[in-house]
Structures are given as C-alpha cells and as structure tokens.
Amino acid sequence: MKIWAHRGCSQRYPENTLTAFEKAVNLKGLTGIELDIQLTKDGEVVVFHDEKVNRTTNGIGDLKSFSMRELRKLQIDAGNEQTERIPTIEEVFDLLEGYLKQGLQLNIELKNGIYPYEGMEQKIIDMVYRRGVQDSIVYSSFYARSLEKIKKIDTHAKIGVLDEKVSDCLYKMRGGCGADALHPHWKGMDLSLQNLQGMTVRAWFDGHLYPDKPTGTRLDLQKLEEKGITDVFLNEPEVYL
Numbered sequence: 001m002k003i004w005a006h007r008g009c010s011q012r013y014p015e016n017t018l019t020a021f022e023k024a025v026n027l028k029g030l031t032g033i034e035l036d037i038q039l040t041k042d043g044e045v046v047v048f049h050d051e052k053v054n055r056t057t058n059g060i061g062d063l064k065s066f067s068m069r070e071l072r073k074l075q076i077d078a079g080n081e082q083t084e085r086i087p088t089i090e091e092v093f094d095l096l097e098g099y100l101k102q103g104l105q106l107n108i109e110l111k112n113g114i115y116p117y118e119g120m121e122q123k124i125i126d127m128v129y130r131r132g133v134q135d136s137i138v139y140s141s142f143y144a145r146s147l148e149k150i151k152k153i154d155t156h157a158k159i160g161v162l163d164e165k166v167s168d169c170l171y172k173m174r175g176g177c178g179a180d181a182l183h184p185h186w187k188g189m190d191l192s193l194q195n196l197q198g199m200t201v202r203a204w205f206d207g208h209l210y211p212d213k214p215t216g217t218r219l220d221l222q223k224l225e226e227k228g229i230t231d232v233f234l235n236e237p238e239v240y241l
C-alpha cells in the first residue's frame with residue numbers, strides 16, 4: 001500500500017500548512033503529499049481546503065473574496081500560542097521542490113467544484129513547469145471539466161479523478177476527462193477487484209483533522225488492498241510508516 005499525507009500531516013498539525021508539509025517530508029517511505037489549491041481575489045494560487053476561511057482561520061467569508069494581502073493577515077491557530085498563515089503554492093514549492101526532484105510525489109487537488117476559478121489550470125501548470133517538478137505531480141479534481149482542461153494544456157499530466165464512489169470515478173474517466181487514476185472515498189469501493197485490475201486507486205478519508213485529538217484507531221491496510229485500493233491519503237501517515 002502506498003501512503004500519502006492528506007493535507008500534510010493533518011491530524012497532529014493544522015492542515016495544508018507549511019508545518020504539516022514539513023512533518024510529512026521527513027517521513028521515510030512516504031509516497032507523496034496531497035494538498036488543495038484555490039485562487040485569491042487577485043489571482044494568487046494558495047493552498048487551502050474550504051471555500052470559506054471560517055473553519056481553520058480567524059477570518060470569515062469566502063477565500064476568493066480576499067486579496068493575497070488580506071489573506072496573509074488571517075491566522076491559523078497551531079496551539080501553544082503559535083499561529084500559521086495560509087501558504088501560497090510558491091512557498092510550498094520552496095519547501096518541497098528538492099524532495100519532488102528526488103521522487104516524492106505531490107497531488108495537487110484543484111478545489112474548483114463550487115467556484116470554477118477561471119484560469120487556475122494554466123496557472124498551476126506554468127508554476128509546476130517553472131519549478132521543473134512536472135514528473136512528480138498528480139493533478140486531481142471532483143470537476144471533470146477542469147481535468148479535461150489540464151490534459152489539453154499538458155498532455156503528459158498525470159491525473160486522478162475524484163468522486164465518492166469508485167464506479168463514478170471510472171464513469172468520469174471513461175467520459176474522457178484524461179484521468180489515469182481513480183480517487184474514490186475509501187468507503188466508495190462499489191466495484192469488484194476484477195473491474196479494477198491494473199488500475200491505480202488512491203482512496204481518501206475524511207474527519208480526524210487537527211485540532212481533534214487522534215482517535216487511536218488503526219486501519220487494516222491489507223483489507224483495503226483486497227478491495228483494489230493501491231494508495232491511501234491519510235491524515236496520520238506517521239502511524240503507518
């Protein structure tokens with residue numbers, strides 16, 4: 001089973017922050033890191049999960065209504081009176097570039113299922129190529145049309161199609177979105193192993209994010225493999241490596 005850090009090490013550290021990514025790169029045996037991107041009002045690519053800033057920062061409102069300058073002022077509570085800021089993708093590349101050139105992978109999820117963020121595909125692909133890390137990137141989105149755009153811009157792009165059920169991922173893949181991997185929810189494995197033969201199936205999990213306390217539950221990765229899952233995006237990859 002290949003293990004990815006979902007939004008970084010997001011059970012013990014605030015998700016999608018430089019700290020969560022820094023903790024992840026130090027894990028031996030980690031396949032890759034997953035993160036989410038959106039655009040600010042003035043078109044900067046930032047790493048953030050929710051469309052609203054309310055849950056994880058001290059701000060209120062849609063992320064897309066903040067300029068980069070305004071977004072910088074928001075604080076993410078990191079415990080022990082420490083705070084973090086929402087990182088730009090460039091800051092994350094500064095941290096990860098060397099690791100990506102040595103084989104670590106990065107799954108960039110375009111969070112454009114609700115707001116389409118016009119032009120985000122071209123922006124992120126340009127940044128990836130400027131860094132020379134294109135061979136280590138997997139793009140993903142729930143929005144199949146965005147994946148089509150990525151494939152059109154970069155025919156070599158590796159793409160994972162997101163949905164709840166693996167059958168819906170497959171349906172979108174066969175619809176021509178350009179994906180070469182399926183990214184279902186781990187409980188959405190509604191196809192038999194035979195139907196998934198030879199496919200890359202990267203399953204994602206929800207819940208159990210910082211600042212919730214670790215639950216201590218352990219997944220049976222063997223059982224997940226038997227369902228056809230090849231990779232898992234875990235909030236707590238450090239427990240399995």
Ligand code: G3P
Binds near residue numbers: 204
């Ligand atoms: O990319 C897998 C997973 O991250 C999708 O769900 O809500 O955690 O972004 P979410």
Ligand code: CA
Binds near residue numbers: 034109
């Ligand atoms: Ca994600």
